[in-house]
Amino acid sequence: MPELPEVETSVRLLKQKVLGKTFVCIWSEKKDPSLQSLVGRTITDVERIGKGIFFHLDNNTFLFTHLKMTGHFLLGEWELKECPLTKTKDWWSKEEIMQDKRNGYLRFVFLLDDNRQLSLSDLRKFADIRILGKKEKENYAQNIGPDALKIKEEEFRRLFKKRKPVKSLLLEQRIISGIGNIYVSEILFKAGVRPTKRADSISRKKIEEIYYYMQEVLRKAISLKGDSTSDFRLIDGKKAGYQNHHLVYNRKNKECFVCKSPIKRCMVAGRGSYYCPACQH
DNA sequence: AGTTGTGTTGAAGA
DNA sequence: ATCTTCAACACAAC
Secondary structure, eight states: OOOHHHHHHHHHHHHHHHTTOBEEEEEESSOOGGGGGGTTOBEEEEEEETTEEEEEETTSOEEEEEOTTTEEEEEEOEEEEEOTTTOOEEEEETTSGGGSGGGOOEEEEEEETTSOEEEEEETTOOOEEEEEOHHHHHHHHHTSOOBTTTOOHHHHHHHTTSOSBHHHHHHOTTTSBSOOHHHHHHHHHHHTOOTTSBGGGSOHHHHHHHHHHHHHHHHHHHHTTOOOSSSOOOTTSOOOSGGGGOSSTTOTTSBOTTTOOBOEEEEETTEEEEEOTTTOO
16 A cells, blocks of 8 residues: 555665665566666666655666555565476565565566665556656656645645545545555544545635644654555565554444544545544534 | 455546 | 546455
């Protein structure tokens, strides 16, 4: 579920580990030559734009990754093992990273010049990974809304002229970038607003509260290095921490921590939405 | 054992 | 226009 905090965490960890490293060779699960031009390129920076990750390369191009639902980066040392019976290929790690089943879906493995491997694990194969030019990177940045952690309150208030459910509004990356299904539930619970509430019917005071809790929830999630409810893992394969702090997400029929009402689940914008029927209006 | 739900996004349909 | 549904894929849980 990589959302802003997971992507931000990934970028921070990648910056610590792969800055200045050069690609030596590239393996991909499918015979895919599209990334072979990375060989010999050095990583000069790693940047988050919305939920996108951009590795800056030394030839003025960028390796772009969108993790989508189950993608995450791992750094370690692997050996490729071929299973003669199933004809599948498997990766074996000396570092216990693979003991977590969620880490066992390596789709791309990049050998770096420090003899370690940067890899992309992605169970559902939805992740997007390709090389972009400067122009394409700028297009990406222009086609998404302001970052949820950088938007000013005044601009945030202006978003609420739309007459759609507040949850749909906050999830739409073209309007505001970074929030996904987990954090939107947590933010709206803290603000006391139902996910179905139409954005243009929310008072200025409530919008300001949503703004405040949006910062609070996202910052707290970053400090816990993200959420490993699903497949997201840190670059060493270990779990992040936010999944132990959910107030409503994934808590259907459990007691609200504030009022003890059972948490409800409904569908908004086609997504499972959790809320407290007593605390949220 | 078959059905349902899961995180993201874009495209297609109503 | 704006909403919902589906599709990409694989698996867990029921």
